[in-house]
Amino acid sequence: MIGRLRGVLAEVGEAECLIDCGGVGYVAACGARTLGRLPAPGDETTLYIHSQWSEDAGPRLYGFLSRDERRAFTVLLAIQGVGPKAALSVLDVLPPGELASAVAREDKAAVGRANGVGPKLALRIVTELKGKPLGDGHFAPSAPGVHAEVAAAPPPPSVTGEAVAALLGLGIAEVNARRAVDQALIRLGDEAELPAVIRAALQELGR
Structure with a gap:
């Protein structure tokens, strides 16, 4: 059973990605949020894998960026x-x-x-x-x-949550908003201030 893949990101599709691990290509199904946070093709990445097997479909891998x-x-x-x-x-x-x-x-x-x-x-x-x-x-x-x-005492809203909420208020679809905010945080770092994250996310969306 595969629990983790570490290799070069070869391809990114609409619902899956292909990781080259020592010359062997593994296809992992991923959510839109995960796909939007992957590095550029050609860069190294690590996915935490949930392996599933069925008689109809055979082996199936699902990839995530965190445990x-x-x-x-x-x-x-x-x-x-x-x-x-x-x-x-x-x-x-x-x-x-x-x-x-x-x-x-x-x-x-x-x-x-x-x-x-x-x-x-x-x-x-x-x-x-x-x-x-x-x-x-x-x-x-x-x-x-x-x-x-x-x-x-639920935890206070995160910068991610507040930034996504701000983009939703502008009429941006949630999946697109989360993807843009994730990309902004990758560029700016997790300690970035909310206004900077929102501006960077809007730049990601071309606005």
């Missing part, structure tokens, strides 16, 4: 009705930390923004993720009083 994203993907797949495509869509709109916060708030609408996730499935996701580890120490509270510090 937390891979862990959250695995947890989502354990929920009835959530397949790989829906799990990737959820992580496109809600990275692990934001997903944990949404579950803590029982924010079904936030989860329901993911493509292919209707109201019923969003409710199931919020319900079944309670008490589950979603990476980087993020636990969704399982009941009132459990992990009360998470429920009572």
Whole structure:
């Protein structure tokens, strides 16, 4: 079972990428957020891999840029009705930390923004993720009083979240907004101020 790929990024498609590892090309399916944060083709990259095998499709690799994203993907797949495509869509709109916060708030609408996730499935996701580890120490509270510090005092909005919200207010699609903000943070660094991130993201979008 493959758990990680480290090699040269050879190709990037609409829903997958090809990584050359010592002359062997591995195709990994990725969410739009991951694809938007990959380096330029020809550069080296590392993907954390979730391997899946089925009799119909054979082996299938799903790639993520962090262990937390891979862990959250695995947890989502354990929920009835959530397949790989829906799990990737959820992580496109809600990275692990934001997903944990949404579950803590029982924010079904936030989860329901993911493509292919209707109201019923969003409710199931919020319900079944309670008490589950979603990476980087993020636990969704399982009941009132459990992990009360998470429920009572959710983390302040991140620069990423605020920048994405600002772009959404300008009518930019969420997937495009997140991709532009991620690219801006790659250029500016994680300590960049919010106004600078928004300006850089708008430059990424050509505005």
